[in-house]
Amino acid sequence: MRKSVLYKVSGYLLVILIIYWVFSSPVSAQSFKKKRYTSYGFTAGASNYVGDLDANFRTVQETDYYVGGTYNYRYGPQVTLRGQISYTNVHGKDANSRDEARFYRNLSFKSYVVELSGHIIIDFFENSGVWTKRQIYTPYMFGGIGVFKFNPQAQLNGTWYDLQPLGTEGQGLGALGYDNYAADKYALIQICLPFGIGYRYKLNSHMDLAFEIGWRKTFTDYLDDVSTVYAQPDDIVKQSGPVAAKLADRSNEWNDPNISNGYLPDNQRGDPTDDDWYILTGLHFTYIYRAGGVKCPKFR
Known part of the structure; x- marks a missing residue:
């Protein structure tokens, strides 16, 4: 349900951005x-993940952090082009879930996400004047495209393993x-579509x-290493060893006689119909560097 809403919001926002970009007056831009x-910026804040291992609610337990840098080019009265690089951490843990089936599944992961992306930012209020006369405040929306690298890991007996x-x-x-297995492992470099909204204030x-709140729609369901069904444990052992088999099914770690001792092959492990998302919520600090450089005061 949450992902279907995000799909609709992202689609509408991207359509609006494209229409604005195509039909905005060339005369105004000229x-x-x-x-x-141009301006340079620093951004930092909270990160959250939406996927097979999220806990269906947002708490401190489900929140991590991100940091990043931006390069911004003010193209028109309402349009800014932004390049952004960011380092993000995301994680999920079934043990934090209120859903009983997820809780007993008992899977978990953490991953870094390094993203390089380009955004089109559209201000709600126009500023046709020089940069020093820009709006004191303005809400805005943005959309773009990016590429990111990730590496899901899980911990077993105090050791972290790349999944x-x-x-x-x-x-x-x-x-x-x-038979019945993918020939290739999933790629650790993927495409994302960033989009979101923000509110900017002129400090000086x-x-x-x-x-700013920014959603990242990805095209992978393996940000958390969970997507389809359970494999035959013996097959996993033959390829990657007993540790891999233990990390594939952790439901028996509860040591509870009322809980089934592990899942059977082909039992549902994740939902392959929904790709994973991550969300960045934070502050953007930017410093405007006008054309020709910032002039320093003269001392006599």
Whole structure:
């Protein structure tokens, strides 16, 4: 339900951005040409993940952090082009879930996410003047495209293991002649579509501060290493060893006689119909560097 709403919101927002970009007046952009400027920024805040291992509610337990840098080019009275690089941490843990089935599944993960993306930012209020006369405050929306690298890990007996090489759902066994398994492991570099909203405030002639919420729609269901069904444990052991089999099914770690001792092959492990998302919520601090450099005061 949450993901279907995000799909609709992202679709509508991207359509609005494209329509605005295509049909915005070239005359307005041309008249603004001599007033264009660049700025550099720093951003930091909270990160959250939406996927097979999220707990269906947002708490401190489900929140991590991100940091990043931006380069911004003010293109027109309402349009800014932004390049952003960010380092994010995300994690999920079934033990935090209120859903009984997820709780007993008992899977968990953490991953870094390094993202490089480009955004089109559209201010709600127009500023046709020079950069020093920009709006004191303005809400805005943005959309774009990016590429990101991730690496899901899980902990067993105090040691962290990279999950992708282990093929916890039998990925890679198809290439070895095993039926019903994927031939290749999932890629750790993927495409994302960033979009969101923000509110920017002018601190002084050179500095802006903004609060922003940005969603990242990905095209992978393996940000958390969980997507399809349980594999045959013996098959996983043959390819990657007993540790991989233990990390693939952790339901028996509860040591509870009322809980089934592990899942059977082909039992549902994740939901392959919904790709994973991550969300960045934080502050953006930018410093405007006008064309020709910032002039320093003269001392006599």
